[in-house]
Amino acid sequence: MTTGTSGTTSGIPVLERSWPGLDVSGLRILVTGFGVSGYAIADQTMQRGAHVLVVDGTDSPQLRERAQILEVLGVQFRLGREHTLELPQDTEIDLVVTSPGWRPDQPLLAAAQAAGIPVWSEIELARRMQAADGPAWLGITGTNGKTTTVTMLESILQHAGLRAVACGNVGLPVIEAALDPEGFDVLALELSSFQLHWTEHLDCEAAVVLNISADHLDWHGGADSYAAAKGRIFEGVRAACVYNVADPTTLHLVEEADVVDGARAVGLTLGPPGISELGVIDGVLVDRAFLAERRHAAAELATLADLAHLGPQGAGPHLVLDALAAAALARAHGVDPHAVRDGLRAYRMGSHRAQHLATIDGISFVDDTKATNPAAAAASLRSAERVVWLAGGDTKGADLDALIAGAHDRLVGVVLLGVDDAPFTAALSRHAPEVPVRRIDPGDTDDVAGRTRMMDDAVQAARALASAGDVVLLAPAAASIDQFRDYAERGDLFAAAVTRLPGERA
Template identity: 85%
Template sequence: MTATATGPAGRPRAVEDRPWPGLDVSGLRILVTGFGVSGYAVADQTMQRGARVLVVDGSETPAIRERAQILEVLGVEVRLGREHTLALPRDREIDLVVTSPGWRPDQPLLTEAAEAGIPVWSEVELARRMQAPDGPAWLGVTGTNGKTTTVTMLESILQHSGLRAVACGNVGLPVIEAALDPEGFDVLAIELSSFQLHWTEHLDCEAAAVLNVSADHLDWHGGAQEYARAKGRIYEGVRTACIYTVADETTLRLVEDADVVEGARAVGLTLGSPGLSELGVVDGVLVDRAFLAERRSAAAEIGTLADLEHLGPDGAGPHVVLDALAAAALARAYGVPAPAVRDGLRAYRMGGHRAEQIATVDGITFVDDTKATNPAAAAASLRAAERIVWIAGGDTKGADLSELVASARDRLTGVVLLGRDEAPFTAALQRHAPDVPVRRIDPGDTDDAAGRTRLMEDAVQAARSLATAGDVVLLAPAAASIDQFRDYAERGDLFAAAVSRLPGASA
């Protein structure tokens, strides 16, 4: 062990007493709770650096068993089964718990650790502490909706400026792998969920953005205030710019409450003409009045709406334009020149399942936005086209759909409902869009792949029957998929497969 890793008589120093950045984890007894992608990365990266690692997970799937076998060969102990997740291990001492973002704060093992004075960190907190002092800069993004689009746009912009950059966190690489990459990145575009932020104390981003805050995951956090507070953690320690959405007052309040480095500025985003220290849109041009010396009297052109027209069936929707402005603001905060912003946006393509155009059939465009798993995301998706046959439904988790349906009713030419419980949707549709034709798909048995395939096949056929040339058939469920599908990705994949089987389908 090194001198920085040991205390009196060679005993390991408490993790919170060890200096960072460049945290030395050698000799630490680390418990990793949850063996998903981030849990595997934590175990792998800390084991390589001399930590003694135990991993616990309640699941015993073939994929988890395979990952366990790989790490067990290298000296990591893995205990699978629910009984190992209910309490701290009784056969060893633990210096640090690194928890999966899926584990709730009231999980018994985590509450026991907290009561025992054992630090509980996210993978992100550990990555920030282990990263070298001269490691990559962090540009952080959170929000209820639009995170993935923004960080992948940001990645494209950074790479077009010649920087070695990668999107990571809740998308792509785990943060710890990117932060400790042996070749070294210049900058990380980091997507962070409220779950990750809950367990993270130190981020110290160069710049960070909260895109929006609407009701989501309230059961996990214990309420709307706690959910918003978790989102706001991304601003703590920001050095250059806290980016917020002018139309979302909650994001500005989070900026105002943040403890930032002296000199960091608040930078707003708007779809209208920008004020001082804002980015916005003027006559179809994306403009920056925040990151140029003469911002009081001038603005810099950083792109146009035409540069984004490939990102929606009728051009980029308003939510995509805001995501582009957020990505641009983060890049500009890091010093990226305006031409690189434009080039990165022009080259950007949406990832799978996010406003993804699947095919055109007889003049009808089929769009997969299965990632729209809550009303706010679905509302943004529905604003991107003028005439829509909407495929919706699933587990709403108690969300109120009235505002969503009321705002979309003039765009709806038909609705196809999935889900075991259609009542929340039918009630809102009857109240706010009673003249829109609705087709309810029989839930049937979706316990196997054949049943789920049949369900989506029926939904696509029903949507096709309601649509005419010029319409968009949009899968934007406004609900989680867990009541009928394995996950949102399977829901989107089955939608794409069903569309491909329509007569005359062309990508």
């Protein structure tokens, strides 16, 4: 087998090919994983003359049907776990481009690295293939709030008259957006730690790390490696590295980053901002970073009233911080304050992200099923004064004590889902013993009918605990896989159960 660093493949080895505008013609590319990004990688590189082989551990009729579309164009496929355990022995490989779900210790990836074959993410490949005059990149990562922030940023950029799109971990694959034939002005990139791990060159115009809390530690091998992966988003930043003043880890990542000379650190705070910060003064979101007179003045960007539609009791603190982050990245790109305001006013939450479903007899019902870890749930709980909390699921060993200790003054009641409620009941007994708790019998949830019945029971139990002015909040602080197909099904069943509740709707 020849490799991309020392062997002689057809043409120039990949690491010796110039970029931006990387020419992939003649390269033998191995794509690991045939999900959304894997399809896009194979499609875009095959179109440009690469010889592409895709491997995936799943061999299903659905996957084979999708593969047929590219097979007729010359892409090769090997489906089944046996093809993921080692490098192919019957063909030369110049480059491995891996899907984000594959762990660094996966045998095939480890073998590629040992053989000196470059292993890239889709993001690294897209950055190298994009033309020098291609769209600017504005990057967003963090444990929580990425999707809200990136879609807020997309709305702001579009209201500034720019051709912009949210891509990456949401929306389009980055490689499709970067190589779009019509050409975008700006890409708003949501990037996970998985994607960033395999990415060396991002070179964003501006980037933000929203927050860092324990997540995906099994994948990364520890908290330090997880934070370091997040910090990669700042590498090569040209204008602004944006950080959360309340999260010192995010500032540390800025301080450690290798950026272009002249790039600035810009802080975000929910209080009055200092110089080179964005913050809030008397209900107004203001900028003291991206204006020449920032030592003595601030630019008004929007008001809390402009965000009031994002929650039954106005935008919670985490949503205000997300809005400030989106505003900072837009301002780093030169967007005027009025476009920030218009974009935030027009923005609407996506499904399952703090989505206000209905107000029935004065009780608001909110679907934040995507709050699958304690940090996300804590932020969601802070958005309301009095909450009946639907929680539970697979905690994956996460510590719930800080979450419940911080939220107990807001809890009117708790309704517990999940196969194993012990982590929640133990933490509630320690930190909120006076709060009534209703445990929903998991019963038989092997089919949709069983899961529907369980969610109906949960919503009815929550309704019984709530009074007018309260918020019934699905923010589980746990994964859904112990009872539901995924977090989206959990949210969909919650929304459907809410529609079946009787009462007067506001």
